[in-house]
Structures are given as structure tokens and as C-alpha cells.
Amino acid sequence: MRKIQIQIFLLFFIGFQVSFAQQPQKPNSVEIYNQIKKLNFLGSVLYVAAHPDDENTRMISYLANDMNARTGYLSLTRGDGGQNLIGPQLRELLGVIRTQELIEARKIDGGEQFFSRANDFGFSKNPDETLDIWDKNKVLADVVWTIRKFQPDIIINRFDHRSPGTTHGHHTSSAMLSVESFKLTNDPKIYPEQLKYVSPWQVKRQFFNPSWWFYGSQEKFDAADKSKFTKLETGVYYTGIGKSNQEIAALSRSRHQSQGFGSTGVRGEETEYLELINGETPKERDNLFDGIDTSWNRVKNGKPVGDLIATIISKYDFSHPAASIPDLVKAYAMIQALDDTHWKEIKSAAIKNIIASCSGLYLEAVANEQEATPGSTIKLSLEAINRCSVGMELMSVTTLPNNQTTAQNIVLKNNNDQRINLQLQLPNNIEYTQPYWLKEKATVGMYTVSNQENIGIPDIIRDTKVIFNVKINDVEIPFERTVVYKYNDGVKG
Numbered sequence: 001m002r003k004i005q006i007q008i009f010l011l012f013f014i015g016f017q018v019s020f021a022q023q024p025q026k027p028n029s030v031e032i033y034n035q036i037k038k039l040n041f042l043g044s045v046l047y048v049a050a051h052p053d054d055e056n057t058r059m060i061s062y063l064a065n066d067m068n069a070r071t072g073y074l075s076l077t078r079g080d081g082g083q084n085l086i087g088p089q090l091r092e093l094l095g096v097i098r099t100q101e102l103i104e105a106r107k108i109d110g111g112e113q114f115f116s117r118a119n120d121f122g123f124s125k126n127p128d129e130t131l132d133i134w135d136k137n138k139v140l141a142d143v144v145w146t147i148r149k150f151q152p153d154i155i156i157n158r159f160d161h162r163s164p165g166t167t168h169g170h171h172t173s174s175a176m177l178s179v180e181s182f183k184l185t186n187d188p189k190i191y192p193e194q195l196k197y198v199s200p201w202q203v204k205r206q207f208f209n210p211s212w213w214f215y216g217s218q219e220k221f222d223a224a225d226k227s228k229f230t231k232l233e234t235g236v237y238y239t240g241i242g243k244s245n246q247e248i249a250a251l252s253r254s255r256h257q258s259q260g261f262g263s264t265g266v267r268g269e270e271t272e273y274l275e276l277i278n279g280e281t282p283k284e285r286d287n288l289f290d291g292i293d294t295s296w297n298r299v300k301n302g303k304p305v306g307d308l309i310a311t312i313i314s315k316y317d318f319s320h321p322a323a324s325i326p327d328l329v330k331a332y333a334m335i336q337a338l339d340d341t342h343w344k345e346i347k348s349a350a351i352k353n354i355i356a357s358c359s360g361l362y363l364e365a366v367a368n369e370q371e372a373t374p375g376s377t378i379k380l381s382l383e384a385i386n387r388c389s390v391g392m393e394l395m396s397v398t399t400l401p402n403n404q405t406t407a408q409n410i411v412l413k414n415n416n417d418q419r420i421n422l423q424l425q426l427p428n429n430i431e432y433t434q435p436y437w438l439k440e441k442a443t444v445g446m447y448t449v450s451n452q453e454n455i456g457i458p459d460i461i462r463d464t465k466v467i468f469n470v471k472i473n474d475v476e477i478p479f480e481r482t483v484v485y486k487y488n489d490g491v492k493g
Contacts, residue, residue, distance in 0.1 A: 024364070025107075029318045030240040032357045034065070036316065036324070039331075039350055040309045041068035042302075042343055043294035046150055047111075047209075048143075048178040049158035050170035051120060052079040052098040053256050056158060056209055057109050057249035059272055062234040064110030066245065067288070070346065072112040072150050074456075075102060076139060076174050078437075081120035085260045094258065095120070096435055101255045103458055109252035113458040114150070116142035117437065117447045124169030131173055133445035139173075141191050143181045146456050148198040151342055153292050155182070155206045156274065160214060175208070182206050182278045197453055204292055206278035226273055231286050235270030246270060299340045305331055321358040322388035328355050329473045352477060360387030361412075363479050365466035370485040375428040380483065382420040384468060386412035395476060398467040399424045405469075412470070424464065424483070436461050 027035065045063050049055055055073045064071040080095035089097060099115070106113045118139045124130040131139070147155070159167065161175035184190045186202035207230065212221035236245040247265030254262045274288070282290035296306030308331050317323045332351050338344050355361070361384075368379045380399070386392045392412040398405040402425050410418055436457070440448035449455050464483040469476055 024362075027357050029321055032321050032354060033313075033316050033318065034068075034240065035350065035354050035357070036309065036313055036328075038068040039347060039354070040296070040306055040313065041070075041294050042296060042298055042347075043067075043154075043289050043292060044070040044072070044150060044152040045154045045156060045288075046072045046074055046147065046152035047156045047158065048074045048076075048174055050076050050168070050174040051082070052077075052102045053253075053259050053261055054158050054171070054174075055105075055111075056211075056272070057105065057252040058234050058246055058270065059156065059209060059232075060106075060111040061109040061248045061252065062232065062236065062245050062272070065238065065248065066234075066236050069289075069294075070112070071110065072114055072146075072152070073102070073106065074114045074116070074143070074146050076116045076118045076143075076177070077120035077170065078115055079120055079259075081122040082259060084258045086258050092438055096438075097258050098256075099435070099458060101257060105252040105255040108255065109248055112150075114146050114456045115437075115458055116146070117449055117455060118142070119442060119445050119447055120170065121444050124173075126165045126169045127173040127176055128164075128169075130169035131176075134173070135443075135446050136177070138446055140177050140180060140184075141194075142455055143177050144185050144191055145194050145198070145452075147181060147185045147203065148194060148201045149456065151201050153204045153294075154288060155203050157206070157208050157277075160208055160210070161277070163214075179206065179277065194452065204279050205276060205282070205288075207274035208277050210273055210275055228275070228285075230274040230276065230282070230288060232272045232274065232288065233269065234272045235268055237267070244268075299338060299343050301338060302340070302343075305334050305338070308334065322360075322390055325355060325358050325388070325390045326473055328358065329475050329477070332477060333475050352479060355472070355477065356479060358388070359390055359392070359472075361385070361392070361470070361479075362387070363468045363470075363481050365481050365483045367464075367483050367485045372426060374426055374430045374432075376426055378424040378426065378464070378483070380422045380424055380466065382422060382466065382468075383417065384410070384412060384420070384470075385415065385417045387415050389414050390472065393471045394418065395469045395471050397422065398469065398478075400465040400467065401427060401430060401463045422466075424466075426464070430463060431461070433460060433462065 047055055047060055052075055060071050060073060063069045078095035079098035080091050084090060084094050102113050116139050118134045121133055155178060157175045157178050159171040159175040161179045164172050182203060186200045188195060188200050212218040215221040215224055234245050244267045250263040250265035284290040296302035312324050312327045328351060335344055335348055364383045366381045372378050384394050394408045394410040394412055396405050396407045436454055437447040437449055442448055462482050466481050468479045470479060
């Protein structure tokens with residue numbers, strides 16, 4: 001009976017996600033400019049805690065939007081053991097809801113989301129109990145895997161690894177595992193099976209992010225000696241978007257609806273503190289990335305890319321973003337010629353989104369039915385429209401997972417909408433759409449994910465996609481879009 005209930009709920013929930021959560025973002029001119037600036041910062045920070053709602057959204061927003069750092073949040077659990085204020089779903093189903101809440105929160109504050117296989121089994125008094133039920137070795141492996149894959153220069157822990165028994169056992173465990181991983185991630189003898197997919201990686205610095213809560217009161221925290229802490233002034237006002245950093249953080253935190261964490265944004269000066277617990281001490285104490293090269297110089301032959309992007313930034317026309325497209329396409333081609341795989345992949349995805357945004361290039365693949373079965377054929381309606389004067393040509397489209405390419409050779413004239421009908425044959429062995437971490441039998445403390453490459457992926461894995469191969473200035477660029485289903489509601493739109 002419970003399995004049937006889960007399947008019914010997931011069918012409803014996944015349908016809801018397709019209808020509303022996957023609406024394509026259409027950034028305005030200021031947001032495009034901020035994305036271009038972010039292209040020229042090659043530094044990463046990973047924030048680590050135990051549950052959805054543990055993350056400091058003010059810190060994540062500041063790192064992502066003010067410092068332009070690639071910022072991730074590793075929540076060891078999906079919040080499966082909490083309470084639900086918006087419905088009757090608990091345990092696995094609540095974990096599915098909170099997973100989506102975190103994903104939506106990251107869309108607002110600019111971070112990326114990751115998880116381990118740890119199952120939130122409920123309140124734990126101390127980390128010994130937690131790590132026994134979780135299977136410490138497996139969760140530690142997931143932390144090491146995430147670090148090796150994300151390659152952060154800096155790790156920030158929400159909780160103190162030195163205070164077992166003073167807070168939720170999951171909280172302290174998240175910090176303890178993070179600290180233990182600091183000296184393991186660069187050792188090829190540690191979890192060598194991971195090295196088929198990732199390389200060893202050494203984090204430069206690791207911090208603890210204290211707050212008044214750890215001191216018992218705001219008054220005690222204010223009176224504490226913080227002279228050796230790194231101090232970040234996070235009460236920034238972003239003139240381009242008209243919001244303070246705290247207001248963005250409040251919007252992000254308000255996505256935790258199942259926990260009732262709606263937050264009212266505030267304004268004005270605000271300071272966050274970081275205590276160094278591992279790694280090299282920055283010479284400039286309040287400069288988080290001091291001594292870490294965050295320019296394109298850290299990538300072999302990357303300097304010309306950084307120089308070109310700097311030129312694009314200086315010449316950016318807020319009233320005519322499409323004027324940047326020729327140089328953006330040139331920068332994209334230069335990135336493809338680099339040997340570095342990590343930053344090449346990250347920045348290629350980013351610059352493709354920017355090119356599409358600057359040009360108003362809208363690409364979509366819509367299925368005519370909401371559901372399909374393995375081996376069946378899906379009818380697709382494709383849309384491609386270029387809304388700028390820069391010349392483009394849709395050379396071909398490739399459907400996935402059958403990897404079939406169909407030539408198109410359609411000139412995408414300015415504001416001339418092109419519609420294409422295609423059929424996609426689904427393989428007989430295609431996976432059913434479901435939360436992948438619920439596919440295999442779990443224990444009280446751990447989900448089972450047999451495929452190493454899937455560990456840490458936040459969302460449902462969707463295999464049906466279409467790649468639009470578009471030529472711009474003699475450079476062919478593949479734009480990948482997930483196949484969606486959509487409909488119009490007379491009231492909701």
C-alpha cells in the first residue's frame with residue numbers, strides 16, 4: 001500500500017514540477033551583465049551542513065552575487081525526518097518536497113545544490129549515534145566525492161565540529177565529516193574507485209561560520225573576541241536589481257515552505273564571521289580568496305579568454321546586449337580549445353546561456369503527452385526563434401537518449417518563429433522518471449545509489465532531451481533543452 005501511495009504522489013508531484021518549476025528563465029539586461037562578470041571569476045566555495053534550512057542563505061547569496069564565486073551547498077540529508085506544514089507527506093515523500101524547496105532556493109540566491117546518500121532518520125542526540133546509523137564510511141565517501149567533483153577552493157561549515165552533544169547529532173556530524181575530508185580528498189588511496197570519474201583535489205582553506213546561536217545569545221556573541229576571525233560585510237545593496245543581499249536571502253529561505261521558514265527581508269549593514277579551522281591563513285584576513293588565483297590565469301592558456309571577457313564587460317551595452325554576441329561567440333570558441341576540463345565545462349555552459357539571453361534566442365521542445373512508456377514514440381513540437389539582428393542558422397537537432405540527429409539548415413531570421421515537428425523513439429530500457437535515490441532499497445540511515453556518477457545530483461534525472469545545434473558567426477553551438485510538457489489553465493495561465 002505504501003509503495004502505491006508513493007507512486008501516486010510522485011506522479012502528481014513530478015507533473016507539478018513540469019508545469020511550473022521548469023519555466024525557462026528570461027534574464028533582463030542587468031542580470032545578463034552580472035552573468036558576464038561571473039564568467040571572469042574562477043573561484044569556488046562549498047557550504048556544508050546537515051539539513052535543508054541549515055544553510056546560511058545570506059552567506060550563499062553574498063558569495064554568489066557579490067563575490068561572483070561558484071557557490072554550492074552540500075546538505076547531507078534531504079530533510080526526510082522533519083515535519084510537514086503544507087501536507088500529510090512524511091519521510092521519503094517529505095524528502096522529495098524538501099529537495100525541490102532547496103533547488104528553488106538556490107535558483108534565487110545563485111548557489112548550486114548537492115546531497116549525500118544520508119537519510120534524515122529524525123533527531124539524534126550525538127554524532128556517535130548519527131554516524132553509526134548513517135554508515136559513516138559511506139557518507140564520508142559522499143563528502144569526498146562532492147569535493148573532488150565540485151573542486152572548491154574554500155569550504156565553510158555551518159556547525160562546529162568541536163562541540164558534540166550540544167546540538168543535533170546530524171549537525172555536528174556534518175562538520176566532523178567535512179573536517180575529516182579536508183586531508184583525504186587529495187589522497188588517491190582514499191576511495192580510489194571515484195578516480196574513474198574525478199581527480200584528487202586539495203581545498204585551500206576551511207572555515208566555521210559562527211553566529212550568536214553558538215554563543216547562547218546575541219549579547220555574548222557581540223562581546224566575544226572575534227579579532228582572529230575573517231569578517232565579511234554582507235549587508236550589500238545591489239543597485240542593478242534593487243535588492244539588498246538580505247532581501248535575496250529572505251526570498252531564498254522563504255522557499256522552505258514545508259518547514260514554515262518564510263522570512264521577511266531586512267536592509268542595512270550586516271557582518272558575517274568565519275573562523276579558520278584548516279589550511280593556510282590569508283595574509284589579508286578579511287579577503288576570503290587571498291592568495292588564490294581566481295582569474296583565467298589558473299587555466300593553461302586561459303589568459304586570452306579572461307582578457308576578451310574583460311573587454312566584453314567594459315563595452316557592454318545595457319540597452320543592446322546583442323552587441324556583445326560576436327565577442328561572446330569568439331570567447332566560447334576559445335574556451336572549447338582549452339585542455340582544462342573542469343572550468344571548460346562550467347564556463348561553456350554559462351557562456352551558452354549568456355549568448356542565448358543576449359540574443360533572445362528561445363529554444364524549446366514540448367511533448368504532446370505528459371506520460372510515455374519505454375519503447376513508445378513521443379511526438380515533439382520544437383520552437384526556435386532568434387530575437388536579434390545577429391545572423392543564426394539552426395543546422396540540426398539531436399534527440400536524446402536515442403542520439404538521432406536530423407538536419408534542419410533553417411536560417412533564424414530576427415523575430416521569425418520557427419516550428420518543427422519531430423518524433424522521438426524511446427529505448428526499451430529507458431529508466432522510469434522518479435527520484436533516483438528512492439529506486440533501490442534503503443536502510444534507516446542511508447539511501448542506496450549504485451551508480452557512482454549519480455551520487456550528489458540534487459534532482460530527478462531526466463533523459464529525454466533535444467540538442468539544438470545553432471551556427472552563429474561560423475561557430476556551431478549546441479544548446480541542450482529538456483523535453484517538457486505544458487498546458488494552459490484558464491485561471492493560472
